Amino acid sequence: MSSSTINSDHRSPLMQSNYKLFTELLSTLPKLNRNNPPVDLYQYQGFWYLPKVLEGVIQVQQQFQARPTDIIIAGWPKTGNTWLKALCFAIATRKQHNQTKNPLLTNLPHNLVPILEVEILNNPKIRETLHHSVLSTHMPYTSLPKSITTSGCKIIYICRDPKDTFVSFYHFFRRSHVLSTSAGGSITDLNSSFHDEFDLFCEGKTSAGSFWDHVLGYYKASLDRPDMFLFLKYEGLVEDPVFYVKKLARYMDIPFSVEEELEGIPEKIVKMCSFESLSGLEVNKTGKYYVHESYMLDNNSFFRKGNIGDWKNHLTPEMAKKIDEIAAERLGGFGFSFGQPTAP
Ligand code: PAP
Numbered sequence: 218m219s220s221s222t223i224n225s226d227h228r229s230p231l232m233q234s235n236y237k238l239f240t241e242l243l244s245t246l247p248k249l250n251r252n253n254p255p256v257d258l259y260q261y262q263g264f265w266y267l268p269k270v271l272e273g274v275i276q277v278q279q280q281f282q283a284r285p286t287d288i289i290i291a292g293w294p295k296t297g298n299t300w301l302k303a304l305c306f307a308i309a310t311r312k313q314h315n316q317t318k319n320p321l322l323t324n325l326p327h328n329l330v331p332i333l334e335v336e337i338l339n340n341p342k343i344r345e346t347l348h349h350s351v352l353s354t355h356m357p358y359t360s361l362p363k364s365i366t367t368s369g370c371k372i373i374y375i376c377r378d379p380k381d382t383f384v385s386f387y388h389f390f391r392r393s394h395v396l397s398t399s400a401g402g403s404i405t406d407l408n409s410s411f412h413d414e415f416d417l418f419c420e421g422k423t424s425a426g427s428f429w430d431h432v433l434g435y436y437k438a439s440l441d442r443p444d445m446f447l448f449l450k451y452e453g454l455v456e457d458p459v460f461y462v463k464k465l466a467r468y469m470d471i472p473f474s475v476e477e478e479l480e481g482i483p484e485k486i487v488k489m490c491s492f493e494s495l496s497g498l499e500v501n502k503t504g505k506y507y508v509h510e511s512y513m514l515d516n517n518s519f520f521r522k523g524n525i526g527d528w529k530n531h532l533t534p535e536m537a538k539k540i541d542e543i544a545a546e547r548l549g550g551f552g553f554s555f556g557q558p559t560a561p
Pocket of ligand 1: 523
């Protein structure tokens with residue numbers, strides 16, 4: 218998506234005036250031209266953004282009012298957000314929906330647990346239209362609106378080994394670009410820019426900003442305010458999903474009752490939200506995810522392999538070493554390391 222694809226059609230007068238302010242702001246921000254694919258990124262509060270995403274971030278900052286009961290799922294893209302949303306939605310709404318008629322069977326998890334900065338542009342009254350209190354965001358901690366950080370709501374953060382995150386991001390980004398422009402590119406171009414993308418990921422210059430600063434921002438905040446955060450790792454969820462589903466329910470203040478545990482509800486939720494189950498649903502095989510007027514994704518782009526360690530099929534030992542060294546350098550000093558599950 219290039220800045221030229223932004224248009225202000227179909228906006229209300231209020232949105233038109235916000236949009237004008239937004240384009241004025243854009244012209245003042247540091248800009249990074251990317252050639253392959255051709256996108257402009259803008260730096261705002263230390264993170265690089267695609268313009269449309271930044272427009273949503275600013276709207277969230279200006280308009281979103283969190284409630285103390287909100288549960289915000291946060292994570293850098295491709296770290297397990299879709300899975301975590303499905304699990305939290307299933308936990309939060311388990312009294313309303315049984316397993317056979319669950320909305321997760323007919324909806325992409327992103328349509329049930331909206332991404333704040335995406336949804337707010339389509340639907341400014343995002344809170345009023347939800348029947349539960351689980352929301353999500355890719356926004357960095359330091360850019361969250363005050364109402365989230367001060368309202369008492371809870372944040373569930375998910376992170377993932379950066380080597381697998383990068384590989385997943387690379388495939389997704391190439392694919393979404395192909396889908397988002399008519400000129401596109403081709404999935405067969407994959408190797409041509411793999412090394413360039415790798416360097417940009419290491420430098421934090423991706424269309425989703427710096428992975429390192431994202432994890433660090435939330436991790437540091439979680440050390441300061443442990444009650445406000447549940448910090449999860451994708452690898453931990455893979456290793457013991459039932460344990461983490463129970464932990465999530467306790468954290469969300471809706472623990473499973475003895476009867477529910479005897480009925481095997483946590484196990485049923487894990488099964489319903491597994492990669493095999495979700496990726497096999499018709500909606501996730503053939504449906505589309507509408508992001509905004511000029512950007513649509515195939516639902517199946519959110520389900521690729523769902524494995525730990527796929528990086529071994531894509532990164533050279535030198536690339537893996539480089540990522541591990543950056544992780545140790547950027548996060549090790551705070552006592553954080555990737556890959557190992559959080560202690561039960
Ligand atoms: P998003 O940020 O665009 O929402 P996100 O869901 O965080 O993406 O990450 C997608 C990754 O989670 C994909 O990983 P892969 O590319 O390495 O395969 C996707 O396959 C994986 N994923 C999606 N759903 C599940 C699931 N139910 N269980 C395990 N992994 C999953």
